[in-house]
Amino acid sequence: MAKTDKRLRVHFSPDNIDITVREGEGLLKAAMAAGVHINAACGGNGVCGTCKVLIKKGQVESTRTEKISEEEYEQGFRLACQSRVLTDLVVDIPVESRLETAVLSRETGMVAGGVEPAEAIATGWSFNPPLNKCYIELPLPTLKDNISDLSRLLRGLKRRCNISNVSVDFEVVRKLPQVLRKKDWQVTTTTLVKAVKTKADRRKPTMINIEPGNTSQKYYSLVFDIGTTTICGQLLDLNRGKVIAEGMAYNGQIGYGADVITRIAYSQTPGGLKKLQQAVVSTVNQVIDELFAQSQSSVEYVGHMIIAGNTTMTDILLGLDPKYIRLAPYTPAASFIPPVKANSLGIRVGKHVYLFVFPSVASYVGGDIVSGIVGVGVHQRKKLTLYMDIGTNGEIVVGNSDWMVTTACSAGPAFEGGGIKHGMIAATGAIEDFEISPSSLEPEVHTIGGTKPRGICGSGLINIIAGLLEARVIGQNGKFNTDLTTKRIRRGRDGYEYVLSWAHETQTGRDIVITEVDIDNLIRAKAAMYAGCQTLTKSVGVSCFNLEQVIIAGAFGSHIDIEKSITIGLLPDIPRDRFIFVGNGSLTGARLTSFSTDLLDDARKVAAMMTNLELSERADFMNNYVAALFLPHTHAGEFPNVTERLAELPDSKSGRGLNT
Amino acid sequence: MTFEIPKTQYSGQIREITLGTGNKAITVGGETGYPFYLFEGEMPRLPQIAMEVYDAPPDEWAPAALEPFLGVTNDPVAWAQKCINDYGAEMICLQLLSTDPNGLDRSADEAAQVVKRVADAISVPLIVWGTANHEKDTEVLRQVAEVCQGKNLIIGPVEEGDHKKIGASAIAYGHTVIASTPIDINLAKQLNILLGNLGVPDEKIIVDPTVSGIGYGIEYCYSVMERMRMAGLTQQDDKLQFPIICNIAKEVWKTKEVHIPTEEDPALGDAKKRGILMEAMSATVVLLAGGDVVIMRHPEAIRLVREMMAELTASQSN
Numbered sequence: 001m002a003k004t005d006k007r008l009r010v011h012f013s014p015d016n017i018d019i020t021v022r023e024g025e026g027l028l029k030a031a032m033a034a035g036v037h038i039n040a041a042c043g044g045n046g047v048c049g050t051c052k053v054l055i056k057k058g059q060v061e062s063t064r065t066e067k068i069s070e071e072e073y074e075q076g077f078r079l080a081c082q083s084r085v086l087t088d089l090v091v092d093i094p095v096e097s098r099l100e101t102a103v104l105s106r107e108t109g110m111v112a113g114g115v116e117p118a119e120a121i122a123t124g125w126s127f128n129p130p131l132n133k134c135y136i137e138l139p140l141p142t143l144k145d146n147i148s149d150l151s152r153l154l155r156g157l158k159r160r161c162n163i164s165n166v167s168v169d170f171e172v173v174r175k176l177p178q179v180l181r182k183k184d185w186q187v188t189t190t191t192l193v194k195a196v197k198t199k200a201d202r203r204k205p206t207m208i209n210i211e212p213g214n215t216s217q218k219y220y221s222l223v224f225d226i227g228t229t230t231i232c233g234q235l236l237d238l239n240r241g242k243v244i245a246e247g248m249a250y251n252g253q254i255g256y257g258a259d260v261i262t263r264i265a266y267s268q269t270p271g272g273l274k275k276l277q278q279a280v281v282s283t284v285n286q287v288i289d290e291l292f293a294q295s296q297s298s299v300e301y302v303g304h305m306i307i308a309g310n311t312t313m314t315d316i317l318l319g320l321d322p323k324y325i326r327l328a329p330y331t332p333a334a335s336f337i338p339p340v341k342a343n344s345l346g347i348r349v350g351k352h353v354y355l356f357v358f359p360s361v362a363s364y365v366g367g368d369i370v371s372g373i374v375g376v377g378v379h380q381r382k383k384l385t386l387y388m389d390i391g392t393n394g395e396i397v398v399g400n401s402d403w404m405v406t407t408a409c410s411a412g413p414a415f416e417g418g419g420i421k422h423g424m425i426a427a428t429g430a431i432e433d434f435e436i437s438p439s440s441l442e443p444e445v446h447t448i449g450g451t452k453p454r455g456i457c458g459s460g461l462i463n464i465i466a467g468l469l470e471a472r473v474i475g476q477n478g479k480f481n482t483d484l485t486t487k488r489i490r491r492g493r494d495g496y497e498y499v500l501s502w503a504h505e506t507q508t509g510r511d512i513v514i515t516e517v518d519i520d521n522l523i524r525a526k527a528a529m530y531a532g533c534q535t536l537t538k539s540v541g542v543s544c545f546n547l548e549q550v551i552i553a554g555a556f557g558s559h560i561d562i563e564k565s566i567t568i569g570l571l572p573d574i575p576r577d578r579f580i581f582v583g584n585g586s587l588t589g590a591r592l593t594s595f596s597t598d599l600l601d602d603a604r605k606v607a608a609m610m611t612n613l614e615l616s617e618r619a620d621f622m623n624n625y626v627a628a629l630f631l632p633h634t635h636a637g638e639f640p641n642v643t644e645r646l647a648e649l650p651d652s653k654s655g656r657g658l659n660t
Numbered sequence: 661m662t663f664e665i666p667k668t669q670y671s672g673q674i675r676e677i678t679l680g681t682g683n684k685a686i687t688v689g690g691e692t693g694y695p696f697y698l699f700e701g702e703m704p705r706l707p708q709i710a711m712e713v714y715d716a717p718p719d720e721w722a723p724a725a726l727e728p729f730l731g732v733t734n735d736p737v738a739w740a741q742k743c744i745n746d747y748g749a750e751m752i753c754l755q756l757l758s759t760d761p762n763g764l765d766r767s768a769d770e771a772a773q774v775v776k777r778v779a780d781a782i783s784v785p786l787i788v789w790g791t792a793n794h795e796k797d798t799e800v801l802r803q804v805a806e807v808c809q810g811k812n813l814i815i816g817p818v819e820e821g822d823h824k825k826i827g828a829s830a831i832a833y834g835h836t837v838i839a840s841t842p843i844d845i846n847l848a849k850q851l852n853i854l855l856g857n858l859g860v861p862d863e864k865i866i867v868d869p870t871v872s873g874i875g876y877g878i879e880y881c882y883s884v885m886e887r888m889r890m891a892g893l894t895q896q897d898d899k900l901q902f903p904i905i906c907n908i909a910k911e912v913w914k915t916k917e918v919h920i921p922t923e924e925d926p927a928l929g930d931a932k933k934r935g936i937l938m939e940a941m942s943a944t945v946v947l948l949a950g951g952d953v954v955i956m957r958h959p960e961a962i963r964l965v966r967e968m969m970a971e972l973t974a975s976q977s978n
Contacts, residue, residue, distance in 0.1 A: 475854060475857060476850070476853060476854065476857065477820060477850060477854055623845075623846065626844060626846040626847065627846040627849075629846070629850075630846075630850050630853075634846045634849050634850050634853070635849075635897075636853075636899075
């Protein structure tokens with residue numbers, strides 16, 4: 001129906017937010033306008049079913065969809081994106097449709113590189129942040145020495161701090177006379193190395209701020225990993241070289257689609273780019289607020305921001321039109337983006353703060369991967385290394401200090417819980433570990449935070465599928481063995497499913513299941529990652545077995561189970577001691593770069609040395625992909641240890657062994 | 661220095677499997693080289709040709725295809741016997757067209773009785789081909805398997821979606837299964853593994869890679885079959901060392917070209933000859949790609965193919 005001028009009130013619980021809308025307004029739009037987050041993985045096209053809401057009072061006009069069961073429809077469940085407001089409403093957003101808005105705090109207090117395994121962190125850099133603060137006591141001007149305020153300052157800077165060849169932002173000059181005289185010619189300057197030169201002594205700093213008195217002990221930087229699904233940030237104390245707070249939140253753009261392609265499509269609608277830009281900035285601001293709340297420091301002392309993200313995410317953040325990323329021959333706006341004032345993008349930091357974006361390699365190989373490589377130091381070692389960033393857009397690098405090739409494969413959001421019936425990202429209540437009794441086929445689940453389960457996160461999915469395969473509950477094709485006598489396996493709306501937790505054991509009050517469709521989605525995601533690795537390594541004439549080191553990064557919770565990841569065929573079956581899990585590699589790179597100008601320089605070199613391979617141009621990728629759509633793989637020889645182990649496992653009640 | 665023709669080094673062998681029972685049972689497979697590469701490897705026996713019989717009178721056949729079987733098309737037993745006695749069929753393939761839920765939708769019970777009558781009347785191996793409808797094939801082929809216990813029928817198509825139930829019946833009643841996948845080497849291998857996991861013995865599997873006639877993508881089928889043979893014979897891939905069956909007649913005789921009468925398009929030549937040649941050529945192509953059993957229809961096309969095989973293998977004796 002068309003929108004009329006009649007005004008109606010919609011109340012959203014549990015947020016307790018009211019909004020007035022016109023009759024006929026879409027419910028998902030109304031929620032977004034009210035700042036109430038509802039998941040909508042497909043961008044509001046009615047196909048994903050993630051925006052399910054409960055209409056408690058009032059009437060909506062709603063298109064029937066198979067995503068709502070008969071029973072749910074009776075109870076009043078509707079898809080928000082398919083519903084239009086007809087009367088005043090009270091709408092309840094169930095827990096699984098809600099986008100977490102709270103920032104998940106993590107343990108803080110890490111020193112630079114303190115938590116990462118020593119062998120997987122960049123080395124050889126000195127602590128010399130691109131941002132520098134310098135306290136100077138200037139001699140008072142006299143008639144004999146009446147050079148300009150600025151010349152006096154620069155002279156002082158050279159004498160006291162040995163910083164010369166400085167360019168000065170006009171904003172500094174504007175407030176210079178007042179600031180110098182405020183505390184008797186005692187000032188603290190902030191300089192930033194913006195443009196990086198290969199020779200350290202030729203680096204040219206820019207003076208970006210000046211403060212009265214001595215604030216040289218207080219200078220911070222912010223580093224962010226802008227992911228398609230998750231945004232992670234850290235507040236760094238540059239005086240002590242420490243992380244003082246860490247936080248993460250869901251990217252506010254999720255409401256506009258789950259993957260970069262849907263987002264780019266949305267950016268092409270009228271006002272779309274602006275909305276997306278505001279959504280991500282608002283998430284960044286929210287994380288910044290949380291970081292400062294945690295650390296009890298003040299945002300005014302932040303002098304620098306470094307951001308790593310995939311090309312689409314950084315383009316949208318900067319307000320650049322990402323249209324051509326999606327169109328062949330896939331050209332991004334720029335690989336090296338000059339530093340911009342963060343404030344001009346809407347980020348709530350001081351006016352003087354510059355934002356540095358990690359350079360990207362190609363449209364689908366972004367600054368996040370460059371950052372990851374720099375952070376873990378792949379470019380510093382001779383060891384043949386495979387670096388995998390497992391996420392919605394999986395990125396893979398093979399190489400060492402001499403050469404690097406890289407590729408991106410679209411794995412889909414399954415690893416972050418997307419497209420999975422009860423999927424969620426790695427937050428409290430997510431099932432992350434799973435054991436199954438081979439005799440009774442009863443599961444044992446463990447959640448993040450030890451709470452009642454609410455959903456399944458990526459690492460949980462991997463463990464569940466490995467467990468089900470080992471217990472022969474599913475076959476190598478990911479299909480359920482329906483001959484088993486257990487009430488856990490049943491026929492649901494999406495085909496067969498296995499009940500992980502019964503309704504009374506969960507936070508949602510409904511059974512948490514894993515369906516054949518979920519398993520299929522994860523198999524497709526892992527096949528894309530593995531086939532990507534295989535195609536990339538083969539393109540440079542090596543096999544997975546030649547790899548000396550495999551570094552895994554990704555938005556998983558605290559860990560990823562290497563053994564189980566190999567069991568399902570996500571990671572190559574090579575000696576386990578060659579694997580290192582580094583968590584969020586991009587954030588590590590951004591942090592270290594914030595600590596050391598040398599690494600800022602490395603980032604440019606790494607981005608320039610990477611050769612990008614477009615998988616869509618490779619005929620063998622599709623063949624490798626179909627071969628990888630099996631557990632662990634169609635070719636047993638690729639997974640010799642897994643195959644042997646599976647063959648030795650005892651048969652389950654009805655099934656026979658896995659044929660090797 | 662004399663020139664030596666380089667030779668492929670083979671490390672594998674195609675499995676030998678026996679179809680049917682008794683003294684008319686036929687063994688297929690056993691190759692140790694690429695098809696008809698007798699200068700490199702062994703081809704212990706010629707590929708076999710099975711002749712098609714339908715369980716209901718065909719109503720849309722080209723006159724050329726129908727002509728050799730006039731008078732027997734409403735009796736599958738007589739039809740099968742005619743193939744064997746008049747045209748020297750080494751095997752029979754009974755196409756269960758009438759069970760198609762979108763067609764006559766005959767019951768599993770009826771179909772099983774027809775199969776049993778044919779099986780009892782002939783002694784050559786019998787292939788039973790369903791409609792590729794998972795639910796219906798499961799129902800029909802399970803019953804067929806049961807009533808023909810011990811006859812070592814070759815039943816299919818068995819696809820990923822119905823492999824468990826049909827596979828289990830085949831194991832229980834001692835039949836061979838046709839592992840059928842849509843023109844993809846990886847999918848073919850995956851189904852072979854799944855059948856193995858289920859407990860189907862290796863000597864009870866024959867692979868249907870899905871084929872099409874000339875002009876309808878046969879080069880794609882050729883390439884997939886060729887790669888299967890390469891994997892099985894030179895890369896020790898034991899999950900791809902199964903004999904291959906090609907259900908080609910059905911594909912050829914449903915094309916537009918075999919139905920156009922001579923007068924409608926004289927440039928295409930004589931309609932009867934055209935259909936026969938298209939079948940013979942299509943069969944030749946799949947044989948050269950590695951087919952071990954080819955399902956054919958027209959006796960004249962079969963004669964041409966036999967002649968071709970004889971010629972290809974004749975130089976061996978010189």
